[in-house]
Amino acid sequence: MLVLPQSMKLFKQRSVFIRLLFFFNVFVLFTILAFGYASYTKSSQLLTEEVIKSNNKYIEQARDNVDHTLSNLDNLTYQMSLQPSIRRALYLSEQTWDSDQLLFQENIEYLKSIKLANTLISDLWVQFYRYPVVLNNISKYNSDYYYEDVYKVDSAMNWNERRARHIGFTYMGRQSATSYDIPSSVLTFARTAPLSNLSPTGILYVNVKTEDFSKMIQQGSDPSPAFIFTLDKSGNVVFSNPMRSGQEALFEMMKNELSTKFTSIEASNGQLQEKIGGEPYEIVFTSSLVGDWKYISVVPRSFITQKVNQFRQFTLMAALLCLIVGCIVSYLLTSRIYRPIHQIVEYMNQFGRKDTEGKGKKENELEFINRIMNYVYYENANLRDAFNRNLPALHHKAIDDLLEGSGTSAELNRLSLELGLSFRFDSYQAIAFDIGEFAHTDQGSARIEEMISLVDKPCCEGQLSAMETRTIRKRSDLLVTLLNIDWENPDMGSVYAYIRSVTANLHRVYSPTITVGVGKLYSRAEDISLSYDEALRALQFKIVRGEGSVIFVEEVAGLLIGQPVYSLDMEKRIINLVKTGNVAGWKAQLETLWLHNLNDRRLTPEMIRNLFHALAGTAIRTVYEVNSSMEEIFGNSFDIYKQLDRQSGVQQRITFMEETFGKISEWIQHHKQGQSSHMFIKIKEYVEQNYSQNLSLTVLGDALGLSPSYLSSIFKEITGMNCLDYINSKRIEKAKSILSLTEGTIADISDQVGFTNSNTFIRVFKKYEGVTPGQYRQIHQGTC
Known part of the structure; x- marks a missing residue:
């Protein structure tokens, strides 16, 4: 029944209809006030107590639901901290963590199963203190990369801070987070691990979306327009029930006043009466049984007053009869005369239009309608222009x-x-x-x-x-x-x-x-x-x-999809050839790799990327085996994987990897030059001339005037491989040449290159080449 007040505001005393209805409604209102005053005070008190009791019960139920969820998360994170594979990963050191990738894969699968089984969890990850790694249910990341590119928050939280003492399941705060480019508001909880250590070696993080907690306290069946929210011990809002449209500013004012007040309240539950923004409110609060959160329900007294008025009208039958008659008469008149005007006013209010054109003018209903029609016409023209621009x-x-x-x-x-x-x-x-x-x-x-x-x-x-x-x-x-x-x-x-x-x-x-x-x-x-x-x-x-x-x-x-061929034996041969400076050898191995994978096989782009990434890993392992690092050879800013991904085509990636192996080989050979280089040349010459003999460390040491132990250590220091592997590699190179060019038997070739029997020859040949001598002959003679 907003037609009458808005009509009075628009036309005031200039409308005859308004003057007639005014005296009638004064009589109706006087009757209601006279008979309703007696019942107002008592009904107000009873209804206030009922609303407080109802809201107190409601927030206790909401508290129990949230506490139950927090307890489940506490138990879950405790079980995760005791999980064997998580514990093993937490005990890895900075030197050994990168050697056990299967362990990390097992933990990723475990975290994935946890997240799939707990739909409430939006994010979970493990941060290790001993090495810069973050592990979540999707992959393993460098900690700096994870917090800068994968998981970003708007708060100044120091994720890399290492905790010296254990903390149990702890609320870390509410944050606006972006995980894998998906923004959301989350509540973050943490627990250090492992519990068997005096000092933690890592920390488990669990995120729950704020909206999921908000749904737990949403007033699905409660008719009162209560604001329900949760404060932490610092007075910050953790979550709240969804706001009705237009209540955001009021909620902010309420939050600012109550958060300061509740930080000084030590009681676990109770009731308050406060004025916020000049309006009185009934406040009921209780505390979490498992944490330091307070659950607060705020009900405007205007709601209680409205209920009291309805109750008063219900009990006063005589006043209700007058009110009903007045409402019927008002409805009949307004539905005939003022409904179109009322609808126009409603539309103006809905779209936020201000009645500035008619301000200060004396006009009746018809003049008002004429002005509104002109306004609508010009507004429609403006909308049409805006539509064309957009x-x-x-x-x-x-x-x-x-x-x-x-x-x-x-x-x-x-x-x-x-x-x-x-x-x-x-x-x-x-x-x-x-x-x-x-x-x-x-x-x-x-x-x-x-x-x-x-x-x-x-x-x-x-x-x-x-x-x-x-x-x-x-x-x-x-x-x-x-x-x-x-x-x-x-x-x-x-x-x-x-x-x-x-x-x-x-x-x-x-x-x-x-x-x-x-x-x-x-x-x-x-x-x-x-x-x-x-x-x-x-x-x-x-x-x-x-x-x-x-x-x-x-x-x-329609391309047939093959599988990349890159065996561990081939990787080992490439590493050994690069370490010994055999440029022709490792280039030949790479040519074989390109031939088998890029010429004769149809691989998807993703498989090609994986193949080149595997080669990048080979380059890194080569450097580590000579006790060096990629930074020492290429500089601090060099990242082989990023550089590789910047190459747009296959040929560019081939060139990049060959240049990378070339620089590593050149650095190794240059680094090994010095006092031992002359001795290494003598060893190579002797092996080259006598590889067909029964060579051993003792025989080689006697020939060069060195003890076998010293010879072994100096050879290992120079080449990164043991002496017997070097001798066998020379023998295999000679055997490959003989197999390709002659038809001699395996036993004869074994004897020519210095092996004591053909079985040993076949076993060593397959170790280095991945195939038996007979298979090698079939492949290469068939090719020729």
Whole structure:
């Protein structure tokens, strides 16, 4: 019944209707006040007690629900701290932690199972104090990288602070966190581990979304408009029930006043009466049974007053009769005369429009309606202008929704009518243009809109009349075009011509290297996202085809997928050859690796990346085996994995790895030069001349005038390998040459290269080459 007050505000005494109703409603109100005063005080007291009792019971139930959840999390983190694989990882040292990757994989699977079994947990991870590693349910990360790029918070929390003493299950605070680019508000809890140590060697972190706790105290069945929230011991709000629209400012005022007050209250539960913002409130609070949180319920007394008024009207039958008669009469009159005016006022209030034009003017109802109609006309014109200005952005959003799978054929028809986004033909195809590093240059970032115009230019100028194009920017380095083609008569030649025209235009104006991924053609708007996904999948093969390629998904979808071949024996041979400075040897091994994996096998881009990452790991192990580090050889800023990922194509990655192994080999040989270099030359010459004899450390030491133990240590220091392995490697090299060029028996060749019997020869040969001598002969003589 807001029609009457708003009519009085608008027209005051100028309306006859208002004057007639005024005296009638004065009589009704006087009757209600006279008969309702006696029952007001008592009913107010009873209802206040009932509301307080109800809210006290409600927050106790909410407290029990939250406490039960906290207890479960406490037990869960305690069990995690006792888990054997977690404990073993916590005991690893800075020197040994990187040697047991299977242990970390086992822990990742364990954390994954914990998270899957506990849907309340949004994030969980383990931070190790002895080495800079963070482990979560997805992967293992460097701690600095994890907190800078994977898991970011808006607070100044020092994650790398090492706790000297154990803490139990502890609330760390509420934070706005971004995990894997997904923002959320979370509550963070922590527990140090392992409990068997006096000092912790790591800490377990568990995140729970704030909204999940808020749901536990949400007033699903409580009719009172109470504010319910939780404070920690510092007076900070932990979580609250969802706010009704328009209550945010009031809640902030309430939070600021009550958080300060409750930090000084030592009682675990109770009741308060406070004025907040000039309005009285009833406050009920209780404390957590398992922590230091306080649960607070705040009910406005205006709610109680409203209930009291309703109760008073219910009990005073005579007053109610007068009120009902007055309401019926008011309703009949207002529904006939003032309802249109009331609706106009409602719309004005809803959209926040201020009645400034009519302020100070004396007008009746008809003049008011005339003014409002003029206002609506001009407002509609302004809205139409704003719509036209925002039309390009709306087009972009509509195309983006279609590419992401949010659009349907019905939605497309609606967009055609409402936004003028028409498609003449009935089939769709997505094309992705990867502009690469050009997007990150000043010219590229400033001229994206010009580039989009060039992409749509062939169709806009009528060069290709059998298709239409709509192009948007999806990423800084990716432009996506939605082609609209006739399904019954698809002209794929026009698609080829369009791609050639676009790449030529872009290269002529900006000279970027454009790689193009092309999805399949579909006849339904619902399948546009499939074509887009296929275009992106085709772009992944840029690493195989190289930059500047045009890759159709049909060309790569049918490839037979093989498996990369890189055995431990081959890795060991590469490491030994690099350490001994045998450049031709390790290059030959790499050539074999490229031949087996990149020429004869069809690998996915991800498999190719994994193969090169495995080679990067080989380079790191080579450096560690000679007691050095990548920083000592390449400099402090060198990160082999980042440098490798920056190489755009397969050939660039091959060149990078060969240069890396070359620098490592050169550094090892240069580092080993000195007093022992002359002795190493003598050892090599003697082995080269006498490898066919029965060589041993004793025989070699006697020939060079050195004790066997000293000879072994100096050889190990210079080469990083033991003397017997070196002799055997020379023998195997000679045997490979004989096997390739002659038809001699295995026994004869074994005797020629110095092995005492053919069984030993076969065993050592397979250890170094991965195949038996007979298999090696078949492979290489067949090749020749």
